[in-house]
Amino acid sequence: MRRTLIGGIISAVTVSALVAGCSSSGGSGETASGGPKTIKLWTHAAGNPEELATVQKVINDFNASQKAYKVVHEAFPQGAYNDAVTGAAVSGKLPCLLDVDGPAVPNWAWAKYLAPLDLPAATVGKLLPSTVGRYKDTVYAVGYFDAAIGLYARRSVLTKNDIRIPTIDRPWTLAEFDDALVTLKNKGDYDYALDLGTGGGGEWWPYAFSPLLESFGGDLIDRSSMTTAEGRLNGPEAVKWGQWWQSLFTRKLANSREATDRVAFLKGEAALAWNGNWGAADAQKAYGDDLLFLPPPDLGKGPKIGGASWQWSITNSCPDQDGARKYLEFSLNPRYLAEFSDKIGLIPATEEAAALTEKYRTGGDLRAFSDFSRKFALVRPPTPAYPKISSAFEKAAQDIMNGAPVKTSLDTAVDQIDGDISSNGNYGF
Template identity: 35%
Template structure:
């Protein structure tokens, strides 16, 4: 009998299939437009390779994916393979919903993962591996070359010659003086008080020696409200007061559409819009070095996990190792625009290999990406930090007070959950 890796078009169908078709594997995947061509390719090539062995892959993305996962978790109807968003992995693992997958992956794959990708999938004091992503995302400064040159601003090209914080401030002042520049820097305030505020702004803090929680003691007091973080957010607040930052009310397209902003701090998902809007004037600039840690990029994305209820691990192992092969990881990158998660896949990528348009992104992912805290309290951690950042960049508030409030919120949640054992034990 053929064993089918199947992801259904609707939750009810998927749940019925996973229980009614004994012995078959079910895999659910996200319903993203950029991912669809990749999943079509994954299905076709997997079937060509393993169909004769009795393993067949059928990939049909599920709409309203997070809601489907939540409903199936409650009903006990999770399939054998699922996708998760990296920052959510720890809370799902703590709840017992997924199982470790380190023994299912070829050791050569684990060894080849970029450092931040491996850190993203590693959970708990025992450092077990629960989650693997075929890609990484990252933050970078996108620049309008014509504006930068007109303002006499040096354009860094590598991590080694990134702007310091002072140099970036000077660049913003020069750009602000150009008549065509309304605000020099877009930091996507229009994204609101969501995950972007952690993904996009914690790298500045980490570059300056800060963080949003102590990753050894798992306490926020003294870390999220540290002098280093106060210093970092005060600089950003000063830039905002000086009129350097595009306000949330101005929308999304000041950099690539109206071209009244000269720089944009955002991730690689904006590449198509930036390329279309600026053409040859688009330049990629490494993150600024806010402090002695140097340039830091964000990290994270969707990847593969295995529910605790999954028992047909032999077939799951075949699937995971195929999906995480160098060739498939490179294909995912070139299809979706994200950075390959394996070092050996980067040279295979047209976009991110040597001389490719995204080579700087790949180098940042390999050297300078920092994973968001892999802890069950992460939903509370990120919300507390994001709220503080939005408040700091929305008015003349006291930075230390905002961060003190964030520290109390996080530590109270951790205390209320007895430290989220086995953390804190």
């Protein structure tokens, strides 16, 4: 059976180079003197010194806490990470511990890279649901943090235009949201009512925009079977989403792909922004106490936002999975989760950890994003087909934005997704 890996198809030359580079980095083993067993860990965080420093702190503390195991790490730039993992898997040189982007977990589990974590249910149960990576209802990864999207707004602007300020318990309806956009556009104070960040590309599109489809009642796949997108990505609800999505641009309510990525709100060119908590600091600097973080709108079937960030897993080839599991359990201590949050600004994976932070504790200035994540997050479909789903949806959403027929664009995406699923034996479903 052909396996469509998230890292993509890489050439034999690339694989050979990666294998050579990883030949001394995979697996685990006991020291020559019979000392602690080495547990090797790979991370994508080479380009993020604060995240990497916190990973190293956890490793140092774990190593000092016991004598049976010694964790050592190797850090890769994010852009090279998936290829490094794919190359090491081909050669049987994977380390014991890997971090993996949440949507990729099912693909890597199906490809036999990952082992079930077998963590205690009580441990997993404390985590935000979006920080738990599953394939066919089995847990293969857990994360320290997540991100969340909301609407950025200014209180003074909404008040001036007699627009109701929505709350997490009473978000804007589709009619209210649309009316607010039209009002803000027609007042003439802004080039656009809404900055959607369409200047970005890649995974931003399904992460940011498929929740709007899902709020209409559509989806990227039939989640009851995981074997087809027919009727979910091209059904009546999805078509209504596509028509509304296209109208945002034909009515010039939102900026198009040619716009600079997610800066129109900060520059005063857009009244609202659809953005994540990672952009909060810049917005706070620009607008201070006038800034509002609003919940996602309810477009018919409840508010939805994307979920799942980087997570940690144990490889199938790890010769000491018990040691790797002990490290993972150790690393989930609330004080480490809080430190990751403080250093990189993302949402702690547990309430206990959030209480240790300034920004995400109850009353913290970014608490809203933690609440949005817990209440509204929907993980991208947990199927090995997700790489194809992601690219097909991005293409369809961009084509619709640029004026292509809605139903035809969605039907094309469904054909691509269903073809991939069929050619891979339904990916085990």
